[in-house]
Each structure stands twice: as C-alpha cells, then as structure tokens.
Amino acid sequence: MKRIWWIPISLLLLSGCVPSKTDEKTEVVNEKEEVETAIIPSMQLDDQFYRTLLPYKASATRGKIVNRLNSRYDIAETENGLLRLSQKQFSPDDYYFQEGQKITDEDVTSWLRSKSADNPAGLNLADERTKEQKEAGELPPAEILAHVIEQNYLVKTDEDTIRLGGISIGLALNSTYSGSENGISYEEEIPQAQIEKEGKRMADEIVKRLREKEGLADVPIVVGLFKQNAGSSMVPGTYFSSGAAPGGKNAVASWNQVNEDYVLFPTSGSNDSYRDIDTAFRNFKQDVEIYFSNYTSVIGTGFYQENELKELKVEIPIQFYGVSEVIGFTQYVTGLVMEHFPESVLIEVSVTSTNGPEALILKKPGETDPFVHIYE
Numbered sequence: 342m343k344r345i346w347w348i349p350i351s352l353l354l355l356s357g358c359v360p361s362k363t364d365e366k367t368e369v370v371n372e373k374e375e376v377e378t379a380i381i382p383s384m385q386l387d388d389q390f391y392r393t394l395l396p397y398k399a400s401a402t403r404g405k406i407v408n409r410l411n412s413r414y415d416i417a418e419t420e421n422g423l424l425r426l427s428q429k430q431f432s433p434d435d436y437y438f439q440e441g442q443k444i445t446d447e448d449v450t451s452w453l454r455s456k457s458a459d460n461p462a463g464l465n466l467a468d469e470r471t472k473e474q475k476e477a478g479e480l481p482p483a484e485i486l487a488h489v490i491e492q493n494y495l496v497k498t499d500e501d502t503i504r505l506g507g508i509s510i511g512l513a514l515n516s517t518y519s520g521s522e523n524g525i526s527y528e529e530e531i532p533q534a535q536i537e538k539e540g541k542r543m544a545d546e547i548v549k550r551l552r553e554k555e556g557l558a559d560v561p562i563v564v565g566l567f568k569q570n571a572g573s574s575m576v577p578g579t580y581f582s583s584g585a586a587p588g589g590k591n592a593v594a595s596w597n598q599v600n601e602d603y604v605l606f607p608t609s610g611s612n613d614s615y616r617d618i619d620t621a622f623r624n625f626k627q628d629v630e631i632y633f634s635n636y637t638s639v640i641g642t643g644f645y646q647e648n649e650l651k652e653l654k655v656e657i658p659i660q661f662y663g664v665s666e667v668i669g670f671t672q673y674v675t676g677l678v679m680e681h682f683p684e685s686v687l688i689e690v691s692v693t694s695t696n697g698p699e700a701l702i703l704k705k706p707g708e709t710d711p712f713v714h715i716y717e
Contacts, residue, residue, distance in 0.1 A: 379395065379503060380396075381437065389428065390433060391424070391438035391494075392433075392438070394437055394439055400442065402445075402448075409488040410488060411569050414574070415578055418579065420511075422567065422580045423492055423580070426580060430561065430563045431506065431507045431509075436494040436506055436507065439492075439494075442491075442493055443508065443551065451463060452489060452547070453489070455482070455484065464546060464547075466539070467482070478525070480527060481520070481522075483529070483531050483535070484518055485514050485518075486515075488513040490512075493505060493507075494506050494508070507561045507563065508551065509564075509565070510548075510563070511564075511567055512565070512566050514568055515536075515569055516531055517531060536568060537566065544564040545592040549591045558589065561587055563584075565583040565599070566581055566583070575642075576604065579602055580601060581599055582597065600646065603643065603644055604642070605642060606618065606640070606653075614648050618643060618650055621682060624681055625655075625677050628681075632670060633659070633670065638658065641653055650686050651687065652688075653682065653688050656693065657693070661694070664715070667700055668715055670692070671699075671700040671715060674700075678704055679704070679709075679711070686706060687705055687706055688703070688711075689702070698716050699716055700715050
C-alpha cells in the first residue's frame with residue numbers, strides 16, 4: 342500500500358472537504374408497506390453530495406449499463422450528470438440518495454428492444470419495412486435508446502420515517518447506429534433533431550408507465566436526455582435537455598436546454614470559447630516538457646457549463662520512479678498550475694506511472710494554496 346507524503350506547499354485539509362456534523366440516526370423506511378431499518382451516515386462530505394442510506398441498495402438494472410454504453414466515460418457521466426440535474430429539483434440538504442428501485446430488470450430489457458408484436462413495450466421504433474423495402478436496401482429505424490438510468494431521492498417525514506420524495510430518469514441515447522443489410526455493413530449518424538424528438542417521446546412514455554406503478558402516482562419525476570459520444574472518444578457525451586413531471590402528471594411539463602460540454606486539451610477545434618484555455622494549456626504542457634523529456638503525454642479534460650470552464654482535469658503519465666524525483670517534479674508542476682490556469686476553475690492534476698498514482702494536485706476555485714500529496 343502506498344503511503345502519503347505531505348508537501349509543505351499544500352494544505353492538509355480543504356475547507357470544502359470538511360464533513361458537516363450531523364448525528365448518525367437509525368430511521369425506518371416505508372416501501373410498499375414493508376418496514377425496514379436504515380442508517381443515515383453522520384457525515385456529509387460536501388454540500389453538493391447526497392447522503393446515502395445504509396445498507397446500500399443497488400439498482401436491479403446496474404449490470405446492463407456496461408454493455409449498453411459506448412465507453413467508460415459515458416457510463417460515469419450518465420450517472421454524474423443526472424446527479425447534477427437532480428440537485429436543481431431535489432436539494433442534497435433535504436433529500437437522501439438511493440439507486441433506482443422502481444424500474445425492474447424486466448422493464449428495462451423490454452423497453453430497450455424495438456417495439457414488435459412479441460415486445461409491445463419496446464420503446465425503440467418498430468421495424469415496419471415491407472419485404473420490397475428490405476430487398477431494396479432501405480435501412481431499419483435507428484435504435485436510439487441505449488439505456489435507462491434511475492435514481493431515487495428520499496425525504497424524512499414528521500414521523501421519523503423515510504419515504505420516496507422524487508425520481509430521476511436518465512435516457513442514454515445513441516448518436517449513431519450501425520448494422521448489416523443484405524450483406525452490406527453500414528454506420529449512420531442520427532440527426533440531433535431526431536434524437537431529441539424520440540428522446541422526449543420515450544421520456545413521456547416512461548413517466549406514464551411509472552405512474553402506473555404502486556405508490557408513484559404523485560411522486561415528482563425528473564428526466565434528462567443524454568447523447569452518447571462515439572466509442573473512440575476520450576471525453577464523454579453530455580445531457581442536452583431536461584424536464585420534470587410534477588406529481589400527478591403523466592408527461593414532462595416543460596423541457597429546458599442543458600448547456601454542458603467536455604473538451605479535450607490540447608484541442609484541434611476552432612471554437613473561440615476554448616481558445617484562451619487551450620493556449621494556457623499548451624503553455625503549461627510546454628513548461629512540463631522543460632523539466633523532463635521522458636514523459637508520455639499531457640492530456641486535459643475541461644468541463645464547461647453555460648460556455649464557462651468549471652473544471653479541468655489533467656493527466657501526466659511519467660516514466661521515473663524515485664521519491665525525490667517525484668516530489669521535485671510535483672512541486673514544479675504545482676507552480677505551473679498556479680501560473681497558467683484561472684483562479685475560478687477547479688484544477689485536478691494526476692501524475693501517474695506504470696506503478697500507479699504518484700502524485701495528486703488539487704486547486705479549488707478561489708484558493709491560493711493547492712492541496713498536494715505524494716504516493717510512495
């Protein structure tokens with residue numbers, strides 16, 4: 342196991358990571374008239390994190406996401422992005438998080454398939470081509486829905502019990518579809534307008550079906566539409582639209598655009614919104630090269646909200662192993678972080694080698710002293 346070396350330039354504790362003090366309590370959970378005992382953790386690591394009831398309950402559909410999404414980046418972002426959308430409706434101060442418990446494995450299995458006589462619950466469009474159309478090479482309808490993610494948000498009642506207070510649903514949607522027709526392989530891009538139209542149609546249908554489940558008639562439901570990136574992409578896709586169905590409503594009342602984006606640095610794009618950060622990153626990368634030439638590459642991933650950079654994660658793989666060398670290099674890189682990047686952005690730099698993580702540099706927005714530690 343690696344030990345942690347603390348560098349003098351770092352802070353031992355970040356104010357944002359100091360746990361909030363709340364008493365650990367045992368609560369009663371009401372679910373389908375069954376009474377269960379649950380534990381509310383006494384610590385909330387950050388105001389943006391939901392507390393999770395223990396023992397932890399996994400979703401019945403958890404395993405399906407690995408095979409249905411294009412990359413590990415999309416897998417993580419469908420869940421993390423849905424958490425961000427949920428915070429606007431279900432405050433972490435008032436709600437507790439639980440993986441989805443209402444949508445069953447059987448539900449998702451049937452929903453993800455195309456609609457047909459054998460599978461009337463399918464949400465992807467039915468293949469209604471005639472024999473002549475198939476022989477002529479007409480392609481089948483695009484399979485747009487890739488996965489359905491459910492998150493539950495629980496609230497405490499006056500009777501010291503926990504009840505379901507809200508549900509969030511994420512629809513992971515394909516941006517391309519491929520297959521083989523008459524022995525000829527094809528891969529087609531799905532127009533954004535079609536992705537959005539079908540996503541909203543399927544969202545309303547899922548809300549309607551959830552309302553038919555016991556105890557869900559009056560529970561608020563948040564829905565987000567997520568567009569996957571290509572499997573070869575090094576950054577995830579993002580949610581592009583979200584809406585909410587108030588309790589008692591069988592469809593999403595209104596939709597709002599979600600303006601989020603992930604950008605790989607250095608970027609080859611010409612978007613003016615990224616130009617300043619791209620220049621800063623290239624200068625940072627160039628200065629890293631001055632210290633050591635035997636590194637592999639320096640890659641950054643920027644997260645934008647409303648066209649403003651909120652977070653930049655940098656990965657620096659290295660090929661040297663001595664502790665003194667790592668400490669010296671990390672001190673140098675920490676200075677570069679403070680020199681090149683805006684104060685308003687969360688910066689996280691991971692230094693790794695074939696042995697695993699070597700160092701971590703974390704600078705929170707507005708802070709002048711970054712948090713740094715070295716692994717031995």
